[in-house]
Amino acid sequence: MVAHFAALAFTGCIIYVAWPGSSLFSWHPTLMAIAMGLLMFEAITVFSPSSSLIVSWQRSTKANIHGFMIAASMCAAIAGFIVIYYNKELNNKEHFTTWHGTMGLITFVWACVQCTGGVLLKYNWLISSWKIRLADMKLYHATAGLCAFTFVSITIVLALFSDWFNSVATGTTWWGAFATLGCLSLMVMQQITTAYLPQSRIIKPKPITSKQDKRKERKKQK
Structure with missing residues (x-):
């Protein structure tokens, strides 16, 4: 539950200082916080064995929910991008x-490419002629997703140092936003690296059962 509390706290903090509706610009941080700090993060934690709210559900169902939440995240991000461009x-x-x-532009483009990769992973029969293993595709998608959230974190940190945020956020609010963002980034990093990095396995020696095997083992030791 800590992960979800951190996501809600960060998004709530940004919405509070932005006060959506107070100006056209106010919708940019509001929409981006909802897109990246809440929806994208929750879409990633769907697969977390420790943080997911639907941990016992089938993986195919989790994948569908992940896709819907990422689609919603991208819709909010596109709206936020249009707002700041028009402003x-x-x-x-x-x-x-x-x-x-x-960095925001780089992150936005990377997220669009990442979403395309997710669609190709779900409908992998579209690229069956490429002869890429499904396991490799999942690894590539997860790695690119980690890069995407890293870019998101860097972009938001840069936003925290902007003139606008420093003019509307007090010291406590600033550090609260920074701390919760760091918490989200660490959780995403831990989840993806734990799930996809190769795990070392300890091979246990087979137990010696028969007397003949015991004699062979003594000879080897001598």
């Missing part, structure tokens, strides 16, 4: 001139 156009400002803007 800059209204104010005659240049686009992608800050580290946050540039």
Whole structure:
């Protein structure tokens, strides 16, 4: 439950300081926090054996829920992207001139590519001629997903250092947003690396049962 509390706390913190509806710009952090800090995170933790709310459900059902939540996340992200682009156009400002803007664009494009990979993984018969093993496709998708959430985390951290956030967030709010974001990033990293990195196995020696085997073992030791 800690994971879900952290996701809700972070998203709630951003929505609180943004106060959606107070301006056109306010919808950008609101939609992006919902997209990346809540929906994308919850979509990833669907498969977590320790944090998932549906841990006992079939994997195929989890995969469908994961896909629906990622689709919702991307819809919110696209809306947030359109808002900030249109807001800059209204104010005659240049686009992608800050580290946050540039990293946000990279993250947005990477997320779109990652979603395409997820669709190909679900409907893998579309690329059957590529002769890629399903296990390898899952590994690639999970690794790319880890990269995607890493990019998300970097983009949000850069946003926390923006003039806007520092003008609306107090010290406690700033550190609260930073701490919960760090918690989300560590949970995603731990889940994906534990599930997909190769695990070392200890091979136990076979027990010696017969007297003949015991004699052979003594000879080997001598």
